[in-house]
Amino acid sequence: MHVDRTRRKSLVYIGFSLLLTTGVFAWLFAHVTWRQVADLILAIDLRLVGLFVFLSLSMHLVRTWRYRVILNSVGETPGFFRLFLVVLVRSLCVDLLPARTGELVYIYLLRMKLGVELGAATASFALAFLFDLMALAPLLAVALVLAGRHLPLSPLTLLGAGAALLALAALALHWLPGLLRLGFRIGSRLPDSAARLRRWLRRFLAATHRQVRRARARGVYAPVFGLSLAVRLLKYTALYVLLLAMLHPQGYAPGTLPFPKVFLGFSAAEMAASLPLSGIAGFGAYQGAWALVFILLGFPAEMAQATSISHHVFTQVYGYLLGLIGAAWLLLLPRARPHLPTPPAP
Numbered sequence: 001m002h003v004d005r006t007r008r009k010s011l012v013y014i015g016f017s018l019l020l021t022t023g024v025f026a027w028l029f030a031h032v033t034w035r036q037v038a039d040l041i042l043a044i045d046l047r048l049v050g051l052f053v054f055l056s057l058s059m060h061l062v063r064t065w066r067y068r069v070i071l072n073s074v075g076e077t078p079g080f081f082r083l084f085l086v087v088l089v090r091s092l093c094v095d096l097l098p099a100r101t102g103e104l105v106y107i108y109l110l111r112m113k114l115g116v117e118l119g120a121a122t123a124s125f126a127l128a129f130l131f132d133l134m135a136l137a138p139l140l141a142v143a144l145v146l147a148g149r150h151l152p153l154s155p156l157t158l159l160g161a162g163a164a165l166l167a168l169a170a171l172a173l174h175w176l177p178g179l180l181r182l183g184f185r186i187g188s189r190l191p192d193s194a195a196r197l198r199r200w201l202r203r204f205l206a207a208t209h210r211q212v213r214r215a216r217a218r219g220v221y222a223p224v225f226g227l228s229l230a231v232r233l234l235k236y237t238a239l240y241v242l243l244l245a246m247l248h249p250q251g252y253a254p255g256t257l258p259f260p261k262v263f264l265g266f267s268a269a270e271m272a273a274s275l276p277l278s279g280i281a282g283f284g285a286y287q288g289a290w291a292l293v294f295i296l297l298g299f300p301a302e303m304a305q306a307t308s309i310s311h312h313v314f315t316q317v318y319g320y321l322l323g324l325i326g327a328a329w330l331l332l333l334p335r336a337r338p339h340l341p342t343p344p345a346p
Contacts, residue, residue, distance in 0.1 A: 028287060032306045040246045040310040048245030055238035056318070059231055063087050066131075066227035070124040071116065073218040074211040078114040082333065085326040086110060092323020095316055103129065113335055119207025123215060126208070127224065130173045135228035137166030139236075140267060146260035173221075180209040236263050243311055247303070261297045268293040269308075286312055 064084045071078060086109045093102030103125065110121035141163070172179075187201035215221075240262055247257065269290040287308040294304035 028291060028305050028309060032302060032309075036302075036306045037310045037313070040250075040306060041314060043246075043249045044314075045245040045248045048241055048248065052238050052242040052245060053318075055234055055241060059234035059238060060084065060087055060091070060322075062227055062230045062234060063128075066128060066224055066231065067124050069220055069223055069227065070127050070215055071120060073215045073220040074120045074123060075214075076116050076120045078110070078116055082114055082330070085330045085333075086114065088322050088326030089330060091319055092327070095319050095323075109330070113330055113333070115335065117207065117211075118204060119209075119211045122204070122208045123211035126176060127173075127212065127215060128228070130169050130176070131221075131224050131228040132231070133169035134166060134173070134225060135232045136267070137163070137169065139229070139232055139263070140165070143260040143263045143267075146258075177209055177212055177216075180205050180212065184209070236266055239266050239311075239315070242314065243307060246307060246310060246314075250303075261299075265290060265294045265297060265299075269312075 061084065064080060064087045067087065068078070068080060068083055071083075086106060089109060090103060090106040093105040096102055107118075107121045107125050110116040110124075111118055184202060184205040187198055187205060190198040190201070240257075240259055243262060244252065244254065244257060269286045271289070290308035290312070291301075291305045294308070295301050
């Protein structure tokens with residue numbers, strides 16, 4: 001009975017996702033053609049593509065550095081190159097799976113391929129995720145101020161939304177140890193029929209709680225926030241350079257593509273792709289949000305609709321290639337031996 005219910009939910013989810021993707025693409029291709037989309041890719045400025053690749057790889061390196069700072073603070077010292085490969089595979093899975101559930105692959109690979117203790121892997125995932133949200137808030141605020149009069153909504157309203165995002169992420173970070181303790185108490189009340197799950201859940205939550213507290217005690221929050229800002233800046237600068245690479249042959253220049261406005265379009269598309277129902281393999285909500293927000297920001301409708309597809313197709317294929325290279329290389333490496341974390345400094 002439970003299996004049948006789960007199967008029905010999965011089929012309903014797939015059906016709605018397919019409907020969303022089909023609907024968005026039907027709307028887009030009522031205004032643009034595949035030829036227009038293909039021309040943007042085929043006529044791309046290769047020098048700017050090279051800069052995009054450099055910025056993208058730099059972003060992955062900084063993201064790896066951030067994870068390593070957190071892991072080192074709790075006594076785990078995975079090799080930088082191995083961790084970099086895990087980050088590449090994580091990015092692939094985030095693009096493929098809905099609502100950013102692909103990020104959980106990071107925890108699995110740390111545990112199974114790098115021998116990192118489960119609590120440390122989960123703590124590094126949770127802290128990096130929250131700091132990613134916190135880093136987005138000030139960037140949104142700066143972009144809103146700079147975009148100013150070009151926005152269709154009141155800047156004060158949008159600044160309030162950015163401040164709310166920062167406050168929620170900061171509160172979640174502050175409450176994280178307490179939430180883990182609450183989960184531990186709830187898990188302790190599971191019935192005896194689920195004794196094995198109860199034991200595993202208690203050990204998992206206790207280990208994660210311990211590692212989160214160790215990371216905070218070691219004072220890594222400030223450097224992790226700085227690295228998170230760098231990750232965000234490199235990511236969106238890379239996406240901007242790629243968009244310019246596609247539109248430069250069409251006569252666009254940085255002056256006609258103000259970075260603050262383009263950044264808001266990127267952010268809206270990314271947030272839409274993070275929703276539980278976002279389409280199939282990353283296609284659907286991302287394109288719809290991109291096209292609508294770029295049009296609202298004053299860009300030509302045809303450009304917004306065509307680039308919503310061409311830009312995302314290019315970044316998806318590029319991300320898949322990087323992720324598959326990382327996955328193949330990771331499979332060739334022997335599994336690291338698990339080890340006990342080093343004790344905290346006195």
